[in-house]
Amino acid sequence: MQIETLIWLIPIPPIIAFFVIIFGVNRSNRLSHILAVGAMLVSWAFSMLVFWRAVTTEELGQHPFHVSLNWLPTGNTALKMGVMIDPLSALTLFFVAWTCLMIFIYSIGYNNFGKPRDAEDRPGLPPAKGGIEPMYARFFAFISLFAFGMLTLVIADNLLLLFIGWEIMGLCSYLLIGFWYGKPSARDAMIKAFMTTRVGDVFMLLGLAYLYSVTGTLSFREILYNEQMLSLLASAPSVIPALSTAGLIGLLIFIGTVGKSAQFPLHVWLPDAMEGPTPVSAMIHAATMVSAGVYLVIRFFPLITAGWVEGQHLTPTMVVISMIGGFTALFAATIAVAQNDIKRVLAYSTISQLGYMVAAVGIGAYVAAAFHLVTHAFFKALLFLGSGSVIHGMEHGVHETHEHVDGQDMLNMGGLRRKMPITFWTFLIGGFALSGFPLFTAGFWSKDEILGHAFLNRHFDIFLLLALAALLTAFYTMRQITLTFLGEPRTKAADHAHESVRTMTLPLVVLSIFAIGAGWAGIAEEFPGIGGIIPNWFHEFVGGTLIEHPVTLAFNPVPLLVSIAVSLGGLTLGWLVYRRVQVGASDPLRKPLGGLYTLLENKYYIDEIYDRFIVRPAYWLAETFTYRWIDRGLIDGFLHLVGRTSLRVGAALRSYFDVPVVNGAGDLVGEGVKKIGRTFRVVQTGRVQEYLIVGILFAGIILSYLLVFAR
Amino acid sequence: MTLYQIAFLVAAFLTLIAALMTVSSPSMVHSALWLILTLGGIAVLFLLLNAGFLAVVQVAVYIDAIAIMIIIVVMLTQGAVRQQLRQVSRTWWGAAVAAILLFVSLLVIFVQSPQLASTAPTLVPSQETILKDLGQSLVDVNRYILPFEIASVLLLAALIGSIIVAWPIRRPGQEEGER
Amino acid sequence: MIPLSWYIIFAGLLFCVGLYGALARRNALAILIAIEIMLNAVNINLVAFWRYITPEKVSGQAFALIVFAVAASEAAVGLALIISLYRKRRTVAVEEIDMLKW
Numbered sequence: 001m002q003i004e005t006l007i008w009l010i011p012i013p014p015i016i017a018f019f020v021i022i023f024g025v026n027r028s029n030r031l032s033h034i035l036a037v038g039a040m041l042v043s044w045a046f047s048m049l050v051f052w053r054a055v056t057t058e059e060l061g062q063h064p065f066h067v068s069l070n071w072l073p074t075g076n077t078a079l080k081m082g083v084m085i086d087p088l089s090a091l092t093l094f095f096v097a098w099t100c101l102m103i104f105i106y107s108i109g110y111n112n113f114g115k116p117r118d119a120e121d122r123p124g125l126p127p128a129k130g131g132i133e134p135m136y137a138r139f140f141a142f143i144s145l146f147a148f149g150m151l152t153l154v155i156a157d158n159l160l161l162l163f164i165g166w167e168i169m170g171l172c173s174y175l176l177i178g179f180w181y182g183k184p185s186a187r188d189a190m191i192k193a194f195m196t197t198r199v200g201d202v203f204m205l206l207g208l209a210y211l212y213s214v215t216g217t218l219s220f221r222e223i224l225y226n227e228q229m230l231s232l233l234a235s236a237p238s239v240i241p242a243l244s245t246a247g248l249i250g251l252l253i254f255i256g257t258v259g260k261s262a263q264f265p266l267h268v269w270l271p272d273a274m275e276g277p278t279p280v281s282a283m284i285h286a287a288t289m290v291s292a293g294v295y296l297v298i299r300f301f302p303l304i305t306a307g308w309v310e311g312q313h314l315t316p317t318m319v320v321i322s323m324i325g326g327f328t329a330l331f332a333a334t335i336a337v338a339q340n341d342i343k344r345v346l347a348y349s350t351i352s353q354l355g356y357m358v359a360a361v362g363i364g365a366y367v368a369a370a371f372h373l374v375t376h377a378f379f380k381a382l383l384f385l386g387s388g389s390v391i392h393g394m395e396h397g398v399h400e401t402h403e404h405v406d407g408q409d410m411l412n413m414g415g416l417r418r419k420m421p422i423t424f425w426t427f428l429i430g431g432f433a434l435s436g437f438p439l440f441t442a443g444f445w446s447k448d449e450i451l452g453h454a455f456l457n458r459h460f461d462i463f464l465l466l467a468l469a470a471l472l473t474a475f476y477t478m479r480q481i482t483l484t485f486l487g488e489p490r491t492k493a494a495d496h497a498h499e500s501v502r503t504m505t506l507p508l509v510v511l512s513i514f515a516i517g518a519g520w521a522g523i524a525e526e527f528p529g530i531g532g533i534i535p536n537w538f539h540e541f542v543g544g545t546l547i548e549h550p551v552t553l554a555f556n557p558v559p560l561l562v563s564i565a566v567s568l569g570g571l572t573l574g575w576l577v578y579r580r581v582q583v584g585a586s587d588p589l590r591k592p593l594g595g596l597y598t599l600l601e602n603k604y605y606i607d608e609i610y611d612r613f614i615v616r617p618a619y620w621l622a623e624t625f626t627y628r629w630i631d632r633g634l635i636d637g638f639l640h641l642v643g644r645t646s647l648r649v650g651a652a653l654r655s656y657f658d659v660p661v662v663n664g665a666g667d668l669v670g671e672g673v674k675k676i677g678r679t680f681r682v683v684q685t686g687r688v689q690e691y692l693i694v695g696i697l698f699a700g701i702i703l704s705y706l707l708v709f710a711r
Numbered sequence: 712m713t714l715y716q717i718a719f720l721v722a723a724f725l726t727l728i729a730a731l732m733t734v735s736s737p738s739m740v741h742s743a744l745w746l747i748l749t750l751g752g753i754a755v756l757f758l759l760l761n762a763g764f765l766a767v768v769q770v771a772v773y774i775d776a777i778a779i780m781i782i783i784v785v786m787l788t789q790g791a792v793r794q795q796l797r798q799v800s801r802t803w804w805g806a807a808v809a810a811i812l813l814f815v816s817l818l819v820i821f822v823q824s825p826q827l828a829s830t831a832p833t834l835v836p837s838q839e840t841i842l843k844d845l846g847q848s849l850v851d852v853n854r855y856i857l858p859f860e861i862a863s864v865l866l867l868a869a870l871i872g873s874i875i876v877a878w879p880i881r882r883p884g885q886e887e888g889e890r
Numbered sequence: 891m892i893p894l895s896w897y898i899i900f901a902g903l904l905f906c907v908g909l910y911g912a913l914a915r916r917n918a919l920a921i922l923i924a925i926e927i928m929l930n931a932v933n934i935n936l937v938a939f940w941r942y943i944t945p946e947k948v949s950g951q952a953f954a955l956i957v958f959a960v961a962a963s964e965a966a967v968g969l970a971l972i973i974s975l976y977r978k979r980r981t982v983a984v985e986e987i988d989m990l991k992w
Binding site for chain 3 (some may be wrong): 713715716719723726727730731733734735739742743746749750753756757759760761762764765768769772773776777780781784785787788798799800802803805806807809810811813814817818821841844845848849854855858859862863865866868869870872873874876877879880
């Protein structure tokens with residue numbers, strides 16, 4: 001069929017699955033997961049088809065697959081909605097489809113399908129003893145909805161449709177973080193996530209509106225692939241004197257990314273989002289949703305870099321972006337060093353790696369940023385799924401030994417390489433990829449490219465930040481692997497852990513293949529030795545998205561050596577420090593670092609600062625000021641006043657007017673008549689003589705009157 | 712002052728005094744007796760007016776019949792015990808005012824009529840002629856037979872009516888008559 | 891010799907005396923007596939007018955005669971009523987016969 005039809009069909013199966021599960025099959029767990037996984041499989045197939053067509057099309061960047069309709073008539077013109085596949089979105093579609101499919105399959109095993117429902121499990125709490133998840137169908141419905149949102153975002157050809165997908169994912173993130181709503185920590189986390197990303201979304205919407213008002217369109221093609229439009233936006237001054245219009249819009253849209261991709265200062269929601277089930281953490285908070293933020297900022301690279309020529313000073317927007325990215329990378333890496341929860345480490349690692357990508361965009365390394373986005377999705381998803389497998393194994397151990405330990409605390413693990421071999425090897429591959437282990441892991445190639453770009457364009461500040469972050473990344477990754485898998489089991493629960501089911505380990509294997517091989521598609525051609533054996537397909541393909549192909553950098557050994565050094569050095573250091581951690585011992589770094597360790601462990605107390613200075617005042621504003629003072633006091637008070645006054649006026653009218661005057665008049669008539677009657681009936685004495693007297697008297701009076709006066 | 716005038720004045724004066732005593736006498740019997748005197752004075756005045764027949768009728772009907780009847784009924788209704796009732800009602804002053812007022816009005820009317828000052832014209836027909844004419848007029852078809860007959864019917868009605876009205880009430884165990 | 895006005899004034903006075911008696915006495919019989927006085931005054935009037943205005947006709951005397959008859963019948967009926975009333979109410983005071991009152 002037509003490729004354009006295929007494109008817009010991609011997000012449809014998951015949303016159908018969502019509705020069918022919600023309204024129909026949610027009672028049958030088997031049908032639900034069959035429907036969800038089946039739908040995702042169909043979407044994956046379509047995505048692969050489209051991707052294949054995309055990579056085999058020449059000059060896709062100049063002639064993308066594009067179809068759009070007039071959607072919202074606005075006077076003479078109309079706002080168009082449509083779908084577009086250019087190289088960037090084709091690539092994103094590739095990794096999104098793969099990771100989502102793997103995670104869907106993984107979820108079947110993670111939610112303990114096939115195990116009986118434990119009588120003590122309640123909906124809203126995680127299964128305590130390995131029984132099937134009580135809200136099984138609901139899980140699959142939600143992740144189907146999520147997949148729909150992400151796929152919509154990827155194939156969108158305009159900012160509005162992208163924003164729609166963005167918000168759907170925000171909703172799903174909220175729903176899935178708080179999936180186990182019985183846990184108060186989960187409830188708090190879901191609200192925190194939603195609120196924090198909302199802050200970013202507000203600014204993004206502002207940017208969207210600004211863009212629309214200035215250009216009259218939201219279509220990517222018309223804005224981002226349009227030389228005249230870009231130069232116009234770059235030269236036009238905006239409301240802020242230091243920024244051009246393009247710069248301001250780019251900055252506002254970047255703030256959306258800051259929220260969604262958990263950059264400093266809106267990073268606080270991502271670690272808490274680990275309250276959700278692990279597949280959720282993997283999919284939403286590692287591979288796809290947070291990647292959407294980076295995808296957005298990569299997409300808007302032309303706008304952000306409008307007016308910038310490679311090799312010159314960065315525009316103010318780019319400076320901001322790169323600084324935030326670089327700072328976040330180092331900042332999150334330092335915190336990850338002091339975390340003991342296996343998922344928390346990975347969360348901060350995600351924040352750090354996203355910082356890498358953002359910094360890359362900030363310094364103008366388009367292809368490098370996209371490259372790292374793809375590779376990171378694969379190995380981070382792999383790492384999260386691996387951690388989920390570890391947690392399942394630990395929980396099984398806890399259940400068997402009745403030992404009440406935290407199954408997610410790495411200090412309670414150890415020696416799991418023997419108990420869970422597949423998990424161990426795939427986790428190792430993922431961890432090495434994250435650390436940038438030279439040559440054999442995808443992460444090495446993408447990280448190296450970013451570092452090279454930073455060094456060669458003389459952004460030494462960014463280079464230093466990212467290099468230090470890489471060192472720490474390798475360190476805490478090896479720390480994690482050592483504590484979890486190497487050495488001897490530190491608790492009985494770890495001793496009784498066992499490998500996970502096939503539906504969980506198979507996706508791990510598939511993802512590890514990508515974690516190794518994905519980097520080889522983007523080897524720089526100037527690389528000594530192996531460069532040139534495989535053409536740098538990645539650079540060619542993705543670079544075609546821009547109007548002008550980005551130049552390939554000359555080779556410089558310094559960034560390469562630095563990259564290898566920090567990677568291997570960090571890994572070794574981590575192994576050395578942590579290989580001898582004993583049972584019940586605390587972290588070996590605690591004593592040497594002392595107060596610094598406490599600071600890192602408590603995430604620089606940023607949550608506490610936010611709570612004190614932002615959250616509590618907001619609550620005060622809502623609770624006291626708006627609710628009590630204005631709403632109840634002023635508005636209700638006013639209404640009560642009106643009510644009371646009306647009542648009083650009514651009562652006054654009643655007692656001072658109605659009763660005396662109106663009633664009085666009526667009564668007066670009646671009573672008056674009665675009184676007159678009573679007064680006059682005295683005349684009726686019943687004695688005829690008196691009647692006659694009166695009659696004659698009056699006759700006499702009248703007669704005399706007539707005689708005397710009327711003559 | 713001629714004899715006639717003196718006679719008139721005496722008779723009129725007497726009659727008025729008697730009438731006044733009638734209406735102001737506390738005792739009923741006295742009142743009835745004064746009535747008889749009044750009626751007699753009226754008869755005298757009739758004579759002075761050359762209406763001898765009427766004078767006789769006056770005496771026969773009024774004094775002999777009506778006054779006697781009144782005395783009998785006074786006896787009947789006084790009972791054995793002499794009821795010392797107050798004879799004038801509480802509103803006697805109103806009656807007095809009414810009477811005086813009426814008299815004054817009549818006087819005012821009278822004064823304005825000139826004919827009233829006239830003296831008596833001579834009586835052209837004689838007394839016997841007048842009497843015969845009177846008798847004939849009462850039965851003359853063209854004159855006053857109708858009032859005459861009606862008067863007799865009235866008398867009959869009065870006769871029967873008064874008998875019926877005054878018929879004693881028959882109650883079981885009660886003796887006939889009052890008390 | 892005797893002007894008509896004397897008779898008229900006299901009749902008027904007599905009538906007013908009778909009127910006073912009829913209106914001011916408590917005993918029903920006394921009222922009846924007073925009524926008789928009034929009727930007599932009327933008679934005097936009639937006869938006086940006959941004598942002074944139309945002495946040749948007899949209408950005045952005839953009228954007076956009819957008045958006699960009427961007075962007599964009325965007296966008879968009135969007395970019968972008084973007797974009946976006395977039998978029923980044991981009183982002849984007109985103050986106590988006030989069933990027409992409110």
